Amino acid sequence: MKVDNRPIILPIFYMIDPRDVRNQSGPYQDAFREHEKNYDQKTIQNWKAALTTVGALKGRHITNNDVYVTSIP
Numbered sequence: 001m002k003v004d005n006r007p008i009i010l011p012i013f014y015m016i017d018p019r020d021v022r023n024q025s026g027p028y029q030d031a032f033r034e035h036e037k038n039y040d041q042k043t044i045q046n047w048k049a050a051l052t053t054v055g056a057l058k059g060r061h062i063t064n065n066d067v068y069v070t071s072i073p
Contacts, residue, residue: 011054022055024048 013021020026028051036044 009054011057011059018055018059020055021051024051 011021016027020028024032032044032048035047
């Protein structure tokens with residue numbers, strides 16, 4: 001699916017708080033510490049900027065106790 005000839009991106013975060021994605025905290029912070037050993041700072045900054053953007057998108061935050069989670073076969 002495309003809008004204005006650009007693909008639509010639907011980020012899905014499984015068992016993670018969108019704030020952790022947006023702020024690169026929690027497990028994302030740990031992962032970035034490891035990635036910083038193998039990638040240059042420009043690449044890391046691009047990744048962080050992308051995660052900040054997608055983490056700020058409006059959407060429904062579904063938790064493990066949500067009816068949608070229990071109804072998925």
